[in-house]
Amino acid sequence: MAWDNSREDINVYSQGEVEKWVYSTCNICSNGCGCYIAVKDNKIVGIKGNKKYPVNRGRLGPKGENQWWANNSIDRLTTPLIRNSQGILVQASWEDAYSLLVEKVQEQLKVNGPKSIGFYHTGQAFLEEYYTIAKIMRAGIRTHNVDANTRLCTATAEWSLIQSFGSDGPPACMEDVDQADVIVFIGRNSNETNTVLWERTLQARQRNHTKIIEIDPRLDMSSRMADMSIRPKPGTNVALLNGIIHLLISNGWIDENYISRHTVGFEELRFSAANYTPETVERITGVPAQTVIDCAKLIGTSKKVLTILLQGVYQSMDATPASSLVNSMHLIMGKIGKPGCGPFQHAGQPSAMSNRETGGSGFYPGYRNSDNPLQLKEIADLWNVPVESLPAGPETHVMQMLDMMEQGTIQLFWVMYTNPVVSLPNRSRFIQLLKKVFLVVQDPFLSETAEFADLVLPTAMWGEKEGTMTNLERRVNVLRKAVDPPYQLPSDFEILLEFSRRMGFTDRSGNPLIKYNTPEEAFNEWRVVSSGRPCDMSGMTYEKMEQLGGIQWPCNEKYPNGKERLYTDGVFNTQLDYAESYGRNMLTGRGRTREEFKEIGANGKAILYGFDWAPMTEHPDQEYPFYLNTGRLVYHWHTRTKTGRAPLLQMNAPEGYVEIHPDDAARFEIAPGDTVKVSTRRSEIFVPARVTDTILPGSVFIPFHFGGINEKQAANELTLDTWDQVSKQPHFKNGACKIEKIFPGVQPL
């Protein structure tokens, strides 16, 4: 039986009378729930779930239901702001704002060259915007310094898929949730971070007796409902996964035929996993040996296994190796590319996938490899620009851009649709660096980052513009424009087009570099660019998406209505000239050469890797005895610029806190509600205590949503700014801290 929704009345939220309902997608998380936006008098007045949409069947979660409040917020910026000679941000005309932007960019290009400009954006914009960014930054400005907050979010998903399968693109789909016998969640608190997926999981359990395994050091909301809750110490995913793989192999719960026909590297994997006996795993992870055995048995003896992973892997120690071990686990069992099976590397933000597909950060559009001259030439020809003008080699990731700011190489930093003053690790350092550059911030609100800007460009928001987004299962859907933006604000797309026009970017024939004027025209150009690549969208149109309820790529002549799962035939994208990358050394992160990639001999087979566990970069010690864990809670979206403006959500979670285990609280004489100073080698914050045995003794958990500059509650004051060697994703979930009671609380939380 399909995932359904029999209740008629749920998930309709509107204030008063509704004039029309406009087709759209939720712009909060990567689930990409289908919805309709309620409109009255050119104003958004509510939202309802789309009952026909396959992803959510009418359901919406609390953030989805409340996202439209931000559109109507009275503190939306109405005009651009320019920092004046007294250092104050003052209102300015669009003409002055564009002139200043173009003048500053041109000056940098003339004096310091393309390397002096850094562009840092998002996983929440539209595909058409990312594609335009890729084109303008690579072929217009000619810089490789373009990255997005997807680096903090799903760079590891992207890289583990590339390492194992030759290209990005999660193999599984949401339908697999309905069909699996066992669903393993690793470092994924869906009950809070993807509520609709969680409902779907519970419905599957009710219907099929699906078993749920949760692997998370916290007994988070999802773990509390799981059939098996496994709580490894932070930073030990690699050891646990090796232990499971070892047991799968030693018990013969593997598919030798699949391994020999469709993979390379099995001996390497077998050899390194062999060291991880259940006892060794227990010693490293703290998970009882018998639990490791039970877990491996359930995975190994069930027919259909789906593994869902997110930040507890991607932001933790050895993220890419751990994530690729999940891929390997499925490959050796042959449980991939089949209903109910597969590694399902989730995205977090609503369009992180679109960013990755279009080359918004790191790669070239269509999962193209800029180290491969053939693929670079393809793009140059599609764009009609000289191939020599396109920057090649490894991407500049955002953490590297910070070093470039420190050294004075990057002098103009343009931030679009992200709030890094709250979301980047070790923020005190970042704030110092912002003061060294000309900072442009594109945001509908005066965010914490915008407060440091020299130029602020306010924009239209979701519901006020048109475009597409790809969700976590490769489903692309169109979002129709519901209302005109207030104050005639331009969309991000329009700002980018106007910038390109004013910069006079042209192609080789002297025609404008950007030839389209509307998002739909941009999408039509993108369809051609994506054609023949793994994320082929050549068979999609806006109209067809609306008709079918989104379409999963690839969508082309062979798959006119899209394709649910990838790698159904066991052929992977590791052919030398088709692969998205030659890959990276798992241990050092160094890029493989073409020759090195060729030597692996994958050529259509998936690649298995052996990898040993290593302790975290910063481990608890005498001075800083606690593990520091940071993450999310159900009511807020990231830096709260949207959810903090939705009354119901803000009321439910008005301030930050730290979770402390009762044993530790007793030791430090901390009672619920007491103000606690949490400090690391970077900085300190002051937050009320929540005393709870849902976290392991010796660790603390802090939600990262509360980042006001003056409130001193920002988790990212504390976090470590080291990163994964392969994906360059920062270690937000690792680090050591200490706690100290400052004064008693007024009332228990």
Ligand SMILES: Nc1nc2c(c(=O)[nH]1)N[C@H]1C(S)=C(S)[C@@H](COP(=O)(O)OP(=O)(O)OC[C@H]3O[C@@H](n4cnc5c(=O)[nH]c(N)nc54)[C@H](O)[C@@H]3O)O[C@H]1N2
């Ligand atoms: N409510 C809400 N939902 C959201 C978002 C939001 O801001 N708010 N953001 C969206 C985005 S962009 C993202 S990326 C996703 C993130 O979604 P999730 O990954 O589900 O969220 P997090 O809370 O960051 O982390 C998940 C879990 O990882 C665990 N963890 C920490 N260290 C380890 C470890 O070493 N091993 C293991 N196995 N687990 C560990 C944490 O205890 C935590 O419970 O959520 C999306 N959905």
Ligand SMILES: Nc1nc2c(c(=O)[nH]1)N[C@H]1C(S)=C(S)[C@@H](COP(=O)(O)OP(=O)(O)OC[C@H]3O[C@@H](n4cnc5c(=O)[nH]c(N)nc54)[C@H](O)[C@@H]3O)O[C@H]1N2
């Ligand atoms: N400690 C810690 N830090 C983390 C994480 C963690 O788990 N722990 N998780 C990381 C992850 S996974 C993520 S994804 C990041 C998220 O971090 P951010 O991307 O910084 O968070 P958001 O609040 O989503 O920021 C989006 C910004 O875009 C603005 N905006 C909204 N709509 C529009 C629009 O239409 N156009 C433009 N131009 N702007 C718009 C919003 O007002 C807001 O300022 O945080 C990361 N940081």
Ligand code: SF4
């Ligand atoms: S699950 Fe995600 S996409 Fe769906 S309504 Fe909630 S926030 Fe929006």
Ligand SMILES: [Mo]
């Ligand atoms: Mo994210």
